Amino acid sequence: MRVLGIMGSPRIKGNTDLLLDEALKGAQSQGAEVEKITVDKLKIAPCREYYGCLRDGNCVIRDDMDDIYPKLLNADSIIVASPMFFYGLTSQLKALIDRCQALWARKYILKQDFPSSVRKGAFIGVGATRGKKLFDGAILTVKIFFLSIDIRYVDELLVRGVDKREEIKEHPTALSDAFELGKRLAPK
Ligand SMILES: Cc1cc2nc3c(=O)[nH]c(=O)nc-3n(C[C@H](O)[C@H](O)[C@H](O)COP(=O)(O)O)c2cc1C
Secondary structure, eight states: OEEEEEEOOSSTTSHHHHHHHHHHHHHHTTTOEEEEEEGGGSOOOOOOOOOTHHHHSOOSOOSTHHHHHHHHHHOSEEEEEEEOBTTBOOHHHHHHHHHTHHHHIIIIISOOOOOSSOEEEEEEEEOSSOOTTTTHHHHHHHHHHHHHTTEEEEEEEEEOSOOSTTGGGGSSSHHHHHHHHHHHHSOO
């Protein structure tokens, strides 16, 4: 069982990073092999709509996405984690997701088969405010992302009212909730 964590915040050891680390520890506690991608450390150009992917399912842009595509396809479960930036995912993470138009093309245009097992995905979101709709846009984006790479959206952890670096450590339940989410995603 391989669990891939995608860390969307530019703030290393910030709230998202700490939450994702706990979730991956939870998955590891169940025997899963885990890997974390920190999107901000990668060079990922935004999608340019060249649409080379419609021909053969491959993006024509050569950058760090070359290594990410196989990781996305080989994971049994994926956890996407992001702070809310203007009620959405960070632009670094959105660039990675947009570049998965190539995988969308494999599935929906070229009708290529994806890994046959049921693959599961979860979303961890964190934001400073307490707005009711704070995570609505991000959840929709993550759901559509998962759909296009043949992953079922099964779980989420949404944490409001957390702003400063490491403020998540003062939250009464968020870190243990993240650990439990990771455990649920990788049952023994
Ligand atoms: C550019 C930017 C935009 C933000 N937009 C929102 C927002 O729309 N809603 C919100 O609740 N918090 C917003 N925040 C606050 C972050 O979501 C919050 O500080 C979060 O805890 C940061 O998580 P991190 O430490 O993982 O980066 C924004 C922060 C930045 C830097």
